[in-house]
Amino acid sequence: MLVPLDFPLWLRATHLVNFILIGLLIRSGWEIIASHPRLYWKNNCTPGSEWIRFTKDKVPTEVGAYTARDDQRSWSPLLVLPGNGKIAMGRAWHGLVTSLWVLNGAVYVTLLFATGEWHRIVPTSWSVFPQAWDSMRIYLGFGIPGIEHFTPYDSLQRLMYFFVVFVFAPFMMLTGPVMSPAVVGRFPWYPKLFGGRQAARSLHFLAMIFISFFIVVHVSLVFVVHPTVNLPQMAFGVRDEALFAQALTTVLFTILGVVLLWIALSYLTLIDLRRSQRVLWGATAPVRRLLLDRFSSHQAAAHTFTERDISPFHWVNTRTPAMEESAEWHQLRADDFRDFRLEVGGQTRDAVSYSLEQLRNEFHVREQITMHTCMQGWTGIAKWTGVRVRDLLDTVEPLEGARYVMFESFGKAQHMHDGRPVEPYYTVLPMDVAREEETILAWGMNGDAIPDMYGAPLRLRVESMHGYKMVKWVRSVSLIRDYHQVGDGQGGTREDSGYQHIDARI
Numbered sequence: 118m119l120v121p122l123d124f125p126l127w128l129r130a131t132h133l134v135n136f137i138l139i140g141l142l143i144r145s146g147w148e149i150i151a152s153h154p155r156l157y158w159k160n161n162c163t164p165g166s167e168w169i170r171f172t173k174d175k176v177p178t179e180v181g182a183y184t185a186r187d188d189q190r191s192w193s194p195l196l197v198l199p200g201n202g203k204i205a206m207g208r209a210w211h212g213l214v215t216s217l218w219v220l221n222g223a224v225y226v227t228l229l230f231a232t233g234e235w236h237r238i239v240p241t242s243w244s245v246f247p248q249a250w251d252s253m254r255i256y257l258g259f260g261i262p263g264i265e266h267f268t269p270y271d272s273l274q275r276l277m278y279f280f281v282v283f284v285f286a287p288f289m290m291l292t293g294p295v296m297s298p299a300v301v302g303r304f305p306w307y308p309k310l311f312g313g314r315q316a317a318r319s320l321h322f323l324a325m326i327f328i329s330f331f332i333v334v335h336v337s338l339v340f341v342v343h344p345t346v347n348l349p350q351m352a353f354g355v356r357d358e359a360l361f362a363q364a365l366t367t368v369l370f371t372i373l374g375v376v377l378l379w380i381a382l383s384y385l386t387l388i389d390l391r392r393s394q395r396v397l398w399g400a401t402a403p404v405r406r407l408l409l410d411r412f413s414s415h416q417a418a419a420h421t422f423t424e425r426d427i428s429p430f431h432w433v434n435t436r437t438p439a440m441e442e443s444a445e446w447h448q449l450r451a452d453d454f455r456d457f458r459l460e461v462g463g464q465t466r467d468a469v470s471y472s473l474e475q476l477r478n479e480f481h482v483r484e485q486i487t488m489h490t491c492m493q494g495w496t497g498i499a500k501w502t503g504v505r506v507r508d509l510l511d512t513v514e515p516l517e518g519a520r521y522v523m524f525e526s527f528g529k530a531q532h533m534h535d536g537r538p539v540e541p542y543y544t545v546l547p548m549d550v551a552r553e554e555e556t557i558l559a560w561g562m563n564g565d566a567i568p569d570m571y572g573a574p575l576r577l578r579v580e581s582m583h584g585y586k587m588v589k590w591v592r593s594v595s596l597i598r599d600y601h602q603v604g605d606g607q608g609g610t611r612e613d614s615g616y617q618h619i620d621a622r623i
Contacts, residue, residue, distance in 0.1 A: 124354040131225040138218040144198035148207030151190040153493040157315040161428040162495040181570045185434040194383035205616040209397035238278040248272035292321040298490035299622035302414030302581045305421035394616040409622045414555045414580035417485035431497035437569045438528040446527035454574040463595030464519035480504040483557050492583040502561030507552040519596040522551040527590040530610045544609035545600040555580040582621035585611040
């Protein structure tokens, strides 16, 4: 039995919350795009293959002449969340708001069916299509269908709302996880459903453009299509044309308030980035622990990629250490790293060190073709050859309480949180991640010695995480008890100064 349709409080409340959250998702999404303002269909991300870009810069093919960091754009907090090139905070906002958006949507759909209001948007007759076409013709002729067609929506609205709720929203929820290296690493078949990781990113972007256009049209028509009837229903849940003026004022001030809230959250985030880092990433922790933290990469085991898939161009986001940063690295490089020794120690009963020759000859050689996923958005496929980190860890006896593994680089950070002189680049992995099968220290790339720009003599590969955990120019491996006691206590250089999170699975 159909119930009379009205505009109950729960319906109006979930619509308002959805309006707020969609705006935050769009604004934080543009912050993420600004970090790599190019979109592709293929995982290689070869310069010139992008189908759209939001920059005039062209990328030379010489590796290191133009880096992914050079490509990053800084947009105004008035336009994006939070703005000023703070991609980590944009990513944190996007993850947090996505969870809230899904929760709000679940409440809406549950109440929609529980209260019998579902038939306001779910078509129950094929006649909805010719009726929707008639409405479309009227709108295209700059007319407005008669009020008798709205029960409470006309057929065109019903089809559009059905599409948004039951097609668009699930599509966004399906393509979003493809951005996570943990998801694509654990389930290599999943991104293939959309044509690959970059295709999913492009489709996600196009869906965002659609919903942006839909919101603009939807909100505009509120003030055009029988506003004396619709606005009181939207604002107060009653059909009373005498309340039109109050409803108009309420809706206009609500929209203005939401826009001001969007902008205010950008500036509030930027006021204290360390506090924002703790609050935002902390708020995403329950979802990450529930859905992602048990995922490890199976790319190599599943033979996801072959040598035919190797990217002809592989982006980098940093350059080799300058002489003033590390004279030691340059001295070792001058002799082809023959005198280099990897130090393995820290919270262990004894420390050991290995030359490159020992690493190649005394340990099981691990070779894997995997996709590098950068949190900026680009990807690249390469064959990496090296030694499993867990094999190195097995050569030392850890002291009680050593729960993390720290990797230090010959290179240095680009800047520090508090403006102090830059310090050596490092990252920290939880012990279980360090011991994953596809976590290796690579000395080879695509069948040759690893090039300088990609991390010679050794480069960390952590295939279940984003690239900012994959330290280049590794000089030492140390077991530690607590990463909060190292650096600024966030778990790595990019976490300390770039406000990322130690759990780089998403």
